[in-house]
Structures are given as C-alpha cells and as structure tokens.
Amino acid sequence: MTQALAAINYPNYSSPLILQGVSWEMYEQLLETFAEYPNLRLTYYQETLELMTPLPEHETYSWNLGRLITVLSEELGLEIRGLKSTTWRSQAKGVGKEADQCFYIQHEYLVRNKLKIDLQNDPPPDLVIEIDLTNSSLSKFPIYAALKVPEIWIFQNKQLVLYHLSDNEYQEAEFSLAFPSFPVKKMTQFILLDPQKGENARLKELRKWITTQKLNRDQH
Numbered sequence: 001m002t003q004a005l006a007a008i009n010y011p012n013y014s015s016p017l018i019l020q021g022v023s024w025e026m027y028e029q030l031l032e033t034f035a036e037y038p039n040l041r042l043t044y045y046q047e048t049l050e051l052m053t054p055l056p057e058h059e060t061y062s063w064n065l066g067r068l069i070t071v072l073s074e075e076l077g078l079e080i081r082g083l084k085s086t087t088w089r090s091q092a093k094g095v096g097k098e099a100d101q102c103f104y105i106q107h108e109y110l111v112r113n114k115l116k117i118d119l120q121n122d123p124p125p126d127l128v129i130e131i132d133l134t135n136s137s138l139s140k141f142p143i144y145a146a147l148k149v150p151e152i153w154i155f156q157n158k159q160l161v162l163y164h165l166s167d168n169e170y171q172e173a174e175f176s177l178a179f180p181s182f183p184v185k186k187m188t189q190f191i192l193l194d195p196q197k198g199e200n201a202r203l204k205e206l207r208k209w210i211t212t213q214k215l216n217r218d219q220h
Helices: 002-009 024-036 056-075 140-146 184-191 199-218
Strands: 017-020 041-045 048-052 087-090 095-098 101-104 127-131 151-156 159-166 169-173
Touching: 024 041, 041 140, 056 101, 056 127, 056 151, 056 184, 056 199, 095 140, 140 151, 140 159, 140 169, 159 184, 184 199
Parallel strands: 127 151
Antiparallel strands: 017 048, 041 048, 041 095, 087 095, 101 127, 151 159, 159 169
16 A cells, blocks of 8 residues: 555656555555546556556547547537546456546447446446557556457557457457447547647537538448
8 A cells, every 4th residue: 555655656657657466455445545636547457556647648639539529429410428537447357447538429328317337237438548658567458358348449659549349359440339430540630739720720620521521421
C-alpha cells in the first residue's frame, strides 16, 4: 500500500509504475483511495497493477476522438451512451481497466437509464477508445478480451487502428462494428491539432465531411 500511495507523486509520467502481487481486495481498495485523483489511471491484470498519469497530449487526443464519435453518431442518427473513463472490472477474470473513452452504441438501449452498470448482468461497452502514446507494460488486449469488449479503436502514431474481438483475440479490421457503413479510419484528419483551426471549426468541417460521405454512399 505504501508503495502504491507514493505513485501519486511519481515523477516520471512517461513510464508506468508496476506493482506485483496485488490482490483483488487491494486493487479495489486502491480504486477507492485514488478516486479523488482522476488523472491517475489504474490497470489490473491477474495480480499485476500498473499506475500511470496521462500527459496533456494523451488527454487532448482522447477528448478530440470522443467528440468526433459524438458528432458521427449524431449525423448518422444513432443513439449513444458515453461513459468516458469508467473502470471496467471482473473479479472472476482478475482484470480491471479504465478506458480512455467508451461508448454503448449497438446496446445503448439496454443501459440507457442505468447509472450503475454491472457486467455480470449488463453487456460491456460496444466501443472502447485507447490513446497509445507510451509503452504500457500491460497489454490492453487480454484485459478487454476478458471483459468481452467487442471493438477497440487505438490511436497510435497519428493513426487510428480498429480491432474486433474474435475467438477471444483481437484482430485488426478495416471497418467498425459500431459504424459498419462508414470509413471511420479516415477521420484521423479531424483528430490532429491544426494551428489554423480550433476544435469547433474542425468539428464543423467534420459534419460537412460526413454529409459528403453519406451522399457518396447513397449514390453507389
């Protein structure tokens, strides 16, 4: 516990702090202890705990991509339920992960009026977003596979990569399960910062671009 508490002031934010032999009970205690420190992310996989503080670059891309998904769902007439960086966990599988962004889309109607979601009875998020700017010691894939998350988007090296869960493993994909008829990988241009355009200006351009894509799709 002492070593974990010291992580709040851990100086090297680009590298994770790894704790071995952390019980599930200890993990849950640490989640409660660090609840007042939203910038500290905890990832748990079978008694290994990783603590990391995201940098402004990470949070910028996470915010931008989350807003893009909101706009895309609006323009395509889809309902969504966003739960941002909710901690998803399973004691039975010994895993826990805070997503950078997460959304219910295909199964939004099942959790529409729920403030407490229990993965023992409710489905996992349909889509999880991860911003990968550092070398994490724990792989995201086995954790999300244990949680049965069907789709992950990873933003890395200024590219958007899509993964689908198949036979308990993630395979890279060209199209999204949540937005199957839309070329979401081409949205990367609206995620990156532009010295000539602010966030809202880029979102306006995104809406125009989506409209054009829809027209092109309808004509074919």
